[in-house]
Amino acid sequence: MGKARIIITFVRLCIALLLIISMCEVSFASTASQVVSSMFPLTPNQIDEVKSEIKSRQQAAATPPSMNNTTGVSRILVANTQPGFSFAPPNIRLGIGVVTTVIFTNTKGVIWPVTSFIIGDKENFNVTFNKANGILMLQSLKAYTNTNMAVMLKGRKTPVTVMLLSTQKKWDYEVYIRVLSAKDNHFDIKGSTYLIDLLSGIAPSGAKRLSLSANSMNARLWEYHGNYLLLTRSVLISPSYIHHIEDNTLGQINVYEIAKTPVIILSGGKGMQKVMVKDDS
Numbered sequence: 280m281g282k283a284r285i286i287i288t289f290v291r292l293c294i295a296l297l298l299i300i301s302m303c304e305v306s307f308a309s310t311a312s313q314v315v316s317s318m319f320p321l322t323p324n325q326i327d328e329v330k331s332e333i334k335s336r337q338q339a340a341a342t343p344p345s346m347n348n349t350t351g352v353s354r355i356l357v358a359n360t361q362p363g364f365s366f367a368p369p370n371i372r373l374g375i376g377v378v379t380t381v382i383f384t385n386t387k388g389v390i391w392p393v394t395s396f397i398i399g400d401k402e403n404f405n406v407t408f409n410k411a412n413g414i415l416m417l418q419s420l421k422a423y424t425n426t427n428m429a430v431m432l433k434g435r436k437t438p439v440t441v442m443l444l445s446t447q448k449k450w451d452y453e454v455y456i457r458v459l460s461a462k463d464n465h466f467d468i469k470g471s472t473y474l475i476d477l478l479s480g481i482a483p484s485g486a487k488r489l490s491l492s493a494n495s496m497n498a499r500l501w502e503y504h505g506n507y508l509l510l511t512r513s514v515l516i517s518p519s520y521i522h523h524i525e526d527n528t529l530g531q532i533n534v535y536e537i538a539k540t541p542v543i544i545l546s547g548g549k550g551m552q553k554v555m556v557k558d559d560s
Contacts, residue, residue, distance in 0.1 A: 343375045345422035345446040351377065353453040355479050355526070357472075358439050360459055368427065368440045373404070373419035374450035381415040381454050383432055383439065388478075388526030390414075391458060392433045400426035404443055419445035432458065455528060473503070474524050474534045477510055490557035491543075498545060498554060507556075509535040513547035 356369035373379050383391045392413020398406055403421040406428070413433065424445045429438040439458055457475070473483040482488070486501040486508065498511035506521060515523075515535050522536040537543075543554045 343422070346375050346377075346450075349374060349446070350449050351452040352449050353455075353479060354451055355455045355457065355475050357475060358441065358456050358458045360437065360439060368442050369454075369456055370442045370444050371417065371454050372444050372447045372450045373417055374446060375419055375422055377418070377450060377452065379417045379451050379454060381417060381441075381456065382528065383413075383430065383456050383458055384526075384528060386457055386459060386524070388455070388457070388528050388532075390528060391435075393430055394433050395431045396428055397438075398426060398428045398443075400424065400443075403445070417443065419443070422446045455526075474508070474522060474536065477501075477508060477534045478524065478526050478532060482508075492555040492557070498543075500543075500556060502539070502558075503536075505539070507537045507539055509533075509537060509543065511535075511545060511547075513545035515543070516546050516551060517542075517544040 351374070356371075358369050371379060371381060383393060385391050390413065393408065393415055394413070396406065396408065396415065398404055403419065403424045404426055405418040405420055407416040407418075409416070415430070422445055426443050427440055428443060429440050431438050435458075439456070441456065476483060482501050483503055486503040489500045489502055489507070491498060491500055498509060498513065500510075501508040509515065511533055512531060514533065515537070518537055518540050520535040520537050524534050526532045541556050543556065545552055545554060
């Protein structure tokens with residue numbers, strides 16, 4: 280009996296010891312959790328949210344107010360210098376802390392180098408002139424200011440005038456200015472505006488995109504005001520075009536306005552190919 284009591288007493292002591300150890304572990308875990316919470320009061324998700332908010336505020340603080348929610352675009356503009364015609368000079372939209380590259384070309388899109396320039400407001404606009412390739416790079420130094428600039432082109436006797444506008448809703452990171460001369464009487468500036476926009480990748484409002492067969496040679500086609508507008512690097516063989524403009528700045532790109540037709544024949548690097556027009560409507 281004495282040994283049994285001793286064993287029972289020993290077991291009770293072990294159980295009590297286990298309970299004490301368990302209570303200590305729970306207390307330690309609770310204490311450790313409290314220490315971690317005091318050192319890092321936010322949860323991982325809350326920390327990620329704080330980081331995201333800090334990033335957004337830093338980005339907002341780094342952006343000048345005049346450039347908030349502005350968008351950079353590339354455009355092709357026309358400067359009509361034909362005698363007897365009165366058109367407003369092309370507007371170049373500049374921004375703060377960004378650079379606008381201005382490239383003058385002839386009506387074929389071939390670069391026409393700049394030889395010199397005069398700017399009206401030297402204090403609020405910065406102009407860098409690359410004499411090697413005759414290209415201008417412009418910056419606005421002050422928000423909401425305007426000026427103009429007269430540019431002399433190689434071999435041309437009279438200057439081309441452009442307007443510089445600072446901090447509009449959009450700014451131009453790249454501008455191609457097509458300069459018309461007295462020899463360009465065939466160029467219909469009013470009728471070709473939407474064709475020029477198409478060279479910049481901007482389809483006219485209301486134009487409907489059409490599908491072409493698989494062998495379309497990367498051409499794109501739209502239906503617009505009863506005709507088709509074709510954008511392609513190839514040469515149009517058939518049908519005959521109504522209007523045509525081309526750009527040779529970065530390789531030849533053609534825009535044709537043609538009558539509606541189910542078949543278009545193009546000539547490119549792979550020879551002549553027949554392209555079928557698909558109207559998915």
